[in-house]
Amino acid sequence: MQPEQNMDKREQLTNGLKKGAVVAISSAPFGILFGAIAVDNGFSIAEAALMSGLVYGGASQLVGIELFGHHVAAWIIVLSILAVNFRHILYSAALASVIGRYPHIQRWLAFFLLVDPQFAETVKREDAGKPATFRWYFAMGAVVWVSWILTTIIGAFFGRMIGDPKALGIDVLLPIYFLGLTMGFRGRHNFFPVMLAGALGSVVAFHVVGSPWHISVGAALGILIAAIPPPPKVHEEPDVSEIEREAM
């Protein structure tokens, strides 16, 4: 093997692990919160860990456990989890050309690990011109997945010591976390119209149809805005001349 290839492989591994570690730290409060709420709503520690390991979707797990605690019918719980996670359909479509490159078993495993930050970081890496290889993707995903289960177990053990999440400021972390992820894409050419449509759509839908459908409605509106105008030509020559003109 060539030394250059070895370097690439090492970069993929270390960068993946590093990205995973940052997400692990930021998502730790939610893992702990979920574990605590799960035990509070009648889950055993093992059941909480099982849900984190298999469903692996923070917001949907919090919704699911809340309904479970209120003894809501099982099919409604599953439907609610499905509704909260519905946005992942868009993620897997958007990453079809990236994850589609992986060999079969790796591909289906990669889709299992496709959570919000995993999606955001994968798009960012590809945008930066570095290939999001399976090695990179799995290094990041494994760190996040393992830490999600571990923090769930910690929260389930020490749940009763946490008290009111609002008093500790935990409730504000998730929207701020997503705000940071969103801002990472502000360099894209149609970011502002898409963002405004998504924001307006979700705010109105939240009021009219309620949660969690506001996510799908807002997303649909934002995507529609991007699809309606004639798509920009892929290689825009005018850009070059504009740069030249500015340089003169």
Next chain:
Amino acid sequence: MESEMNAFSIDSGTAMLIVVAAIATYFTRVGGYVLMSSMKRIPPRVESALNAVPAAVLTTLVAPPFVYGGWDIKIAMAVALIIGLRFPGLTILVIGWAAVMAARYGFGLGV
């Protein structure tokens, strides 16, 4: 306490619920890919729609909490937005959290 004793037990009904929820979630995580790979070539409009996914979807997780949250949440998110123009994710999170704690305990907002 009773619940302490069966901390490691798994109820079969609960396990079933978790597995079905996991299958439903996995379906959403492969669904888009399966749909896309059934298309022979991707129309340009679909492609620009897919390019809009990060901004469109992530925004829907941010805007409603800001609009419907109290002044404590609004202030913390506004501070996080300004910090986010310069600093990476973890810094945004820490300063945003500090801002909400300051709003709640320093100014008595939203408590």
